[in-house]
Amino acid sequence: MIPALSRVQSALSEPPGFNRHIENALVSDVLIIGSGGAGCAAAHEASQRLGRVVMLTRGGFLESKTARAQGGIQAAVGDADTTSRHFADTMAAGENANDSELVQILTSSASNTIDWLEQQGVRFDREGADYRLQAAGGLSMPRILSCGDVSGNRIMAQMAEMVKNDGVRVVEHAAVLSIRPQRGFFAVDVLTLQDGAGYSLRTAAIIIAAGGVIPSEKRAGLELPGGEQIPDGLQLAAAAGAEVVNPDLMQYHPTGIVLPKSLRRKPVPEVVRAAGAELLNSEMKPFVDALTTRRKVCDAIVNECQQGRCVTTEDGRKGVWLDTPAIDQKQGAGHTAQSFPAFYREMLELGHDITRQLVLVYPLAHYSLGGIRIDANTRTTVRGLFAAGEATWGVHGKDRLMGNSLLDIFVFGRIAGQQAACYAEKHPVPAGSTER
Ligand SMILES: Cc1cc2nc3c(=O)[nH]c(=O)nc-3n(C[C@H](O)[C@H](O)[C@H](O)COP(=O)(O)OP(=O)(O)OC[C@H]3O[C@@H](n4cnc5c(N)ncnc54)[C@H](O)[C@@H]3O)c2cc1C
Incomplete structure (x- = not known):
C-alpha cells in the first residue's frame, strides 16, 4: 500500500x-x-x-x-x-x-x-x-x-x-x-x-x-x-x-533544490524523475534522459547552464526545471501527493505546489x-x-x-x-x- x-x-x-x-x-x-x-x-x-x-x-x-x-x-x-x-x-x-x-x-x-x-x-x-x-x-x-x-x-x-x-x-x-x-x-x-x-x-x-x-x-x-x-x-x-x-571523490545528486531557498541543498528524490518528471532547460525543452545514471544527468545539467540555457535566480544561482506537474498529467491526479507525500507537503508548506509549479534544481554534492x-x-x-x-x-x-x-x-x-x-x-x- x-x-x-x-x-x-x-x-x-x-x-x-x-x-x-x-x-x-x-x-x-x-x-x-x-x-x-x-x-x-x-x-x-x-x-x-x-x-x-x-x-x-x-x-x-x-x-x-x-x-x-x-x-x-x-x-x-x-x-x-x-x-x-x-x-x-x-x-x-x-x-x-x-x-x-x-x-x-x-x-x-x-x-x-x-x-x-x-x-x-x-x-x-x-x-x-x-x-x-x-x-x-x-x-x-x-x-x-x-x-x-x-x-x-x-x-x-x-x-x-x-x-x-x-x-x-x-x-x-x-x-x-x-x-x-x-x-x-x-x-x-x-x-x-x-x-x-x-x-x-x-x-x-x-x-x-x-x-x-x-x-x-x-x-x-x-x-x-x-x-x-x-x-x-x-x-x-x-x-x-x-x-x-x-x-x-564525491558523487553529485542531479536534482538539488535551488528554490525555495530554505530547502537549498536538499535533493529531490530520484524516484520523482522515475514517476515522470522530466528535466527541462530554460527553453522548456528536455535535454537528457532523466533516468540515466547520476553522473550523466549532472553533466548534462552543467552543460545546459554553460550553454546559457538555464535560469538564474536573484542571488545568482543557476538551475534547470524539474517538471513535477508532469507526474500527475502522466499518472493521474493525486499521484504526486500519494507517492511523495513528505516532499509534496514540505514544498506546499513553503507555498510551492509541485503539482502546478516546476522546481528549479542544480547538482548537489551528495555522497562520498x-x-x-x-x-x-x-x-x-x-x-x-x-x-x-x-x-x-x-x-x-x-x-x-x-x-x-x-x-x-x-x-x-x-x-x-x-x-x-x-x-x-x-x-x-x-x-x-x-x-x-
Ligand atoms: C537527503 C538524502 C537522501 C538520501 N536518500 C537515499 C536513498 O533513498 N537511498 C539510498 O540508498 N541512499 C540515500 N542517501 C544516502 C544514504 O542515506 C547514506 O549514504 C547512508 O545512509 C550512509 O549511512 P552510514 O551509516 O554509512 O552513515 P551516516 O548515516 O551518515 O551515519 C554516520 C554517523 O557517524 C557519526 N560520526 C561521524 N563522525 C564522527 C566522529 N568523529 N565521532 C563520532 N561520531 C561520528 C555521525 O554523527 C552519524 O551518526 C541519501 C542521503 C541524503 C543526505
Whole structure:
C-alpha cells in the first residue's frame, strides 16, 4: 500500500533518549563510531556475540544521513529481476571501477537484507501482496523498495528499538577525535560535546561507521572549541594508519533544490524523475534522459547552464526545471501527493505546489564515493580496525546507483559487526594494559 498523505509523518517524533555519559578508561570489546544504518547493523550483530558493545556518535542518535534518506533501498526481489542484473547495473554505473567482490556480496545479500530489516519491524510499501518496486536512474528494471518517501526515517525508528533491546551502550554527543593503535588494543580519544570533557577509552576492536566526507559548505557546527573540526571517518582511519582511497571523490545528486531557498541543498528524490518528471532547460525543452545514471544527468545539467540555457535566480544561482506537474498529467491526479507525500507537503508548506509549479534544481554534492579500503570481511589495512557504509571505498566505483547505499550500509554493517566481534573474542583488551 502507498501510505495515505495523512499517515505520513515522522516515525521518530521523539528522540530515542540514549545516554550522554561516559567514564574515563571505559573498556569495550567492540566500539562503533557512528549511529547511522551501518553503525546500528554492526552494533546489533556484535551484541549477539559479546557483551561490551559501545556506540559513540557526535550528534543525537538520529543525526545521520541514514535518517534523512528518502527514496529507498535496492533489492532484486521482483519476479523478472535477478541478482546478476543488479550486479551488472551496479558495475556499469560505477564504470567497472567498483571492487567486484564487494558488489557480488552486496547484490547476493540484498534479498536477505530486506528480510532482516522486516524482522526488525521495517514495513516496505506493497501493492497487494507484492512489494511496490520503483524505477530509478541506471536501473535496468524497477528495483527500489521504499517506506513512503521517508524510508530512512522509518528504518531508523526500528534501528533505535533494535539497539536499545540489544543492550548496546549508545553515547550521544560524543565525538571521536583519534584512534591510537596500542600493543593488543586501541586507545580512543573522545570529547563529549555538551560539557567539553575529554576521555580516553580502550577497546579490542573498532568499527568506523562514521559516514562520508562532509563538504566544506555543510560543515557548520562541526568546529571544536580550538577551531579544529571533528574528524570524519576517513580522517580517523588515515591517522590510525589505514589505507584510504580517493578521499576527494564525491558523487553529485542531479536534482538539488535551488528554490525555495530554505530547502537549498536538499535533493529531490530520484524516484520523482522515475514517476515522470522530466528535466527541462530554460527553453522548456528536455535535454537528457532523466533516468540515466547520476553522473550523466549532472553533466548534462552543467552543460545546459554553460550553454546559457538555464535560469538564474536573484542571488545568482543557476538551475534547470524539474517538471513535477508532469507526474500527475502522466499518472493521474493525486499521484504526486500519494507517492511523495513528505516532499509534496514540505514544498506546499513553503507555498510551492509541485503539482502546478516546476522546481528549479542544480547538482548537489551528495555522497562520498572515496573512502577506507576494506576487504570482503570489512577489515581495513589495520588489524582490529573495521569499517562499513559510506565511510568505505569500493562498492560503488565512480558512480552510485540510488538505493545501493542503504543496501550497502546494512549488508556491510552486519558483516562488520560479526567480524569485529570474532576478532575481539580472540584478542580481548589485555588485563592491566597501559598506553604506550
Ligand atoms: C537527503 C538524502 C537522501 C538520501 N536518500 C537515499 C536513498 O533513498 N537511498 C539510498 O540508498 N541512499 C540515500 N542517501 C544516502 C544514504 O542515506 C547514506 O549514504 C547512508 O545512509 C550512509 O549511512 P552510514 O551509516 O554509512 O552513515 P551516516 O548515516 O551518515 O551515519 C554516520 C554517523 O557517524 C557519526 N560520526 C561521524 N563522525 C564522527 C566522529 N568523529 N565521532 C563520532 N561520531 C561520528 C555521525 O554523527 C552519524 O551518526 C541519501 C542521503 C541524503 C543526505
